[in-house]
Amino acid sequence: MIEDKVYAARSILVVGAHAFDAEVIAGPLAAVAANRGATVTFLHLTMGEQGHPCLIPDHYCAQKEKEAAKAAQRLGIDVRNLGLRDAFLPNDDETALKVCDVIRELKPEVVITHWHGSWHKDHRAAAELTRTGFFFAALPTLKRSHDAHTPQLLLFGENWEDDDGFKPEHLIDVTDGFEAWSAAVHEYELARGLSSFPYVDYYSALYRLRGCLRGTRYAQAFAAASHSWNAGAGLFAPPAAGNRKP
Ligand SMILES: [Zn+2]
Numbered sequence: 001m002i003e004d005k006v007y008a009a010r011s012i013l014v015v016g017a018h019a020f021d022a023e024v025i026a027g028p029l030a031a032v033a034a035n036r037g038a039t040v041t042f043l044h045l046t047m048g049e050q051g052h053p054c055l056i057p058d059h060y061c062a063q064k065e066k067e068a069a070k071a072a073q074r075l076g077i078d079v080r081n082l083g084l085r086d087a088f089l090p091n092d093d094e095t096a097l098k099v100c101d102v103i104r105e106l107k108p109e110v111v112i113t114h115w116h117g118s119w120h121k122d123h124r125a126a127a128e129l130t131r132t133g134f135f136f137a138a139l140p141t142l143k144r145s146h147d148a149h150t151p152q153l154l155l156f157g158e159n160w161e162d163d164d165g166f167k168p169e170h171l172i173d174v175t176d177g178f179e180a181w182s183a184a185v186h187e188y189e190l191a192r193g194l195s196s197f198p199y200v201d202y203y204s205a206l207y208r209l210r211g212c213l214r215g216t217r218y219a220q221a222f223a224a225a226s227h228s229w230n231a232g233a234g235l236f237a238p239p240a241a242g243n244r245k246p
Pocket of ligand 1: 017018021048120123
């Protein structure tokens with residue numbers, strides 16, 4: 001089961017377009033995994049500094065860096081920030097190499113990012129940058145400061161802005177991470193009324209809804225990479241026991 005694979009990982013990397021995206025895509029899951037001993041890292045490609053109606057981006061960026069650090073502390077995880085420009089996240093190989101370098105350095109078994117079907121251009125870019133960064137990280141002939149590394153699983157999390165074609169293929173029990181998630185997101189002004197979108201209501205209800213279908217109090221939904229992606233990345237499932245050669 002995907003759930004067993006995720007919670008067996010020693011290292012998990014979650015890549016979000018803006019600080020707060022990784023928190024909703026995989027925050028409760030991160031809290032559970034960290035509590036079980038995994039090293040979980042959120043990589044914010046941008047801080048989402050253009051999203052405040054009154055503060056100038058530099059000031060909001062500083063605020064969000066503090067909020068992200070406090071949220072990470074609540075979840076028991078590490079946080080990184082590539083410092084790229086909100087609303088102008090470049091979708092190119094140079095940026096994908098930055099994601100590749102983080103994957104090679106942290107050596108996660110599991111990587112989680114946005115689903116590609118999003119109205120938001122930065123989210124579409126983040127989805128593609130992570131897939132390309134994953135591909136670069138695994139490429140042994142590509143010399144970087146860290147050796148090549150192939151994560152074992154790529155998943156796409158659920159985000160209200162990324163709903164075009166998203167299918168909740170895998171439901172993962174995150175019941176034990178819900179309280180930490182709730183405390184973590186409330187560190188952000190975004191969850192305390194800054195946005196007209198009711199983030200906390202939406203995601204609390206969503207995790208409960210997924211939990212109803214999973215048979216637990218709370219669950220998070222994920223879509224898997226395609227079979228051809230997994231085959232291309234060398235991520236074949238092990239053969240059935242009866243088919244193994246002696
Ligand atoms: Zn976002």
